[in-house]
Amino acid sequence: MCVFLSLRMNKAQIKKQYDLSNVDEEYFGPKYVQSAFEFKTWPVIPSDRSGQLILMKWGLIPHWVKSVEAAKKIQSKTVNARIETLDEKPSFRNSLNERRCLVLADGFYEFRELNGKKHPYFITLKDREIFSLAGLFDEWINPDSGELTQSFTVITTEANGLMEKIHNRKKRMPVILNPEEEKKWLSLDTNANDFIRPFPEEQMQAWTVSNRLTSRTLERNVPEVIDAFVYPEIQMADLMNI
Numbered sequence: 001m002c003v004f005l006s007l008r009m010n011k012a013q014i015k016k017q018y019d020l021s022n023v024d025e026e027y028f029g030p031k032y033v034q035s036a037f038e039f040k041t042w043p044v045i046p047s048d049r050s051g052q053l054i055l056m057k058w059g060l061i062p063h064w065v066k067s068v069e070a071a072k073k074i075q076s077k078t079v080n081a082r083i084e085t086l087d088e089k090p091s092f093r094n095s096l097n098e099r100r101c102l103v104l105a106d107g108f109y110e111f112r113e114l115n116g117k118k119h120p121y122f123i124t125l126k127d128r129e130i131f132s133l134a135g136l137f138d139e140w141i142n143p144d145s146g147e148l149t150q151s152f153t154v155i156t157t158e159a160n161g162l163m164e165k166i167h168n169r170k171k172r173m174p175v176i177l178n179p180e181e182e183k184k185w186l187s188l189d190t191n192a193n194d195f196i197r198p199f200p201e202e203q204m205q206a207w208t209v210s211n212r213l214t215s216r217t218l219e220r221n222v223p224e225v226i227d228a229f230v231y232p233e234i235q236m237a238d239l240m241n242i
Helices: 011-017 068-075 083-088 090-098 161-166 179-186 232-239
Strands: 004-007 031-035 041-046 052-058 080-082 100-105 107-114 117-125 131-141 148-158 172-174 204-208
Touching: 004 041, 004 100, 041 131, 041 148, 080 083, 083 090, 083 148, 090 131, 100 148, 100 179, 107 161, 107 232, 117 161, 117 232, 131 179, 161 204
Parallel strands: 052 148, 080 148
Antiparallel strands: 004 031, 004 107, 041 052, 041 100, 100 131, 107 117, 117 204, 131 148, 148 172
């Protein structure tokens, strides 16, 4: 699963890179880490407003959900969506055809399991400060309050060689889009199968980070969360090619 993202660029930088006409005024600014299971907002560019950056809640709530209780329950299961089965899942089928989005990030975190212990990694691209993940969104109206919630999911695909080593149990990774693919994804008339391939590993880089990422006592949203951290057992495993 892809459940931890970072985005450290400021609003002006993002607006320039994506040629946006508008950025949500509540944009939260640089974020070193955010978990999907906080169910907070994250910046996305939706297909029906491609010149705008909108803050949406992570964890897609389909428009057809009938109650607040059901919305909370399904949101925890829709932070990611497997690209291979998008058109089979009721939660994602309509959004695939009508509501796609770009999920902005400059890196993500994943865990490598070794001897029953999980070690966190920070993964980013070598040649781009910011990149887009393929996503879907939907709009749900709270039947009790009438409040509109816009929410999204990050699409995942099979892992490349680098991510197979890191995410060595489920062997998945987010669908990372090249700049020329971003408009194609948002156009709605392209088939999801066109994006099913994993991103080239030679264009990515990764390093281990400390367990601050999952700490319950230390502040996580600080620059230090991305700093390289050495685990002797990981170094040994790499030397032994395990």
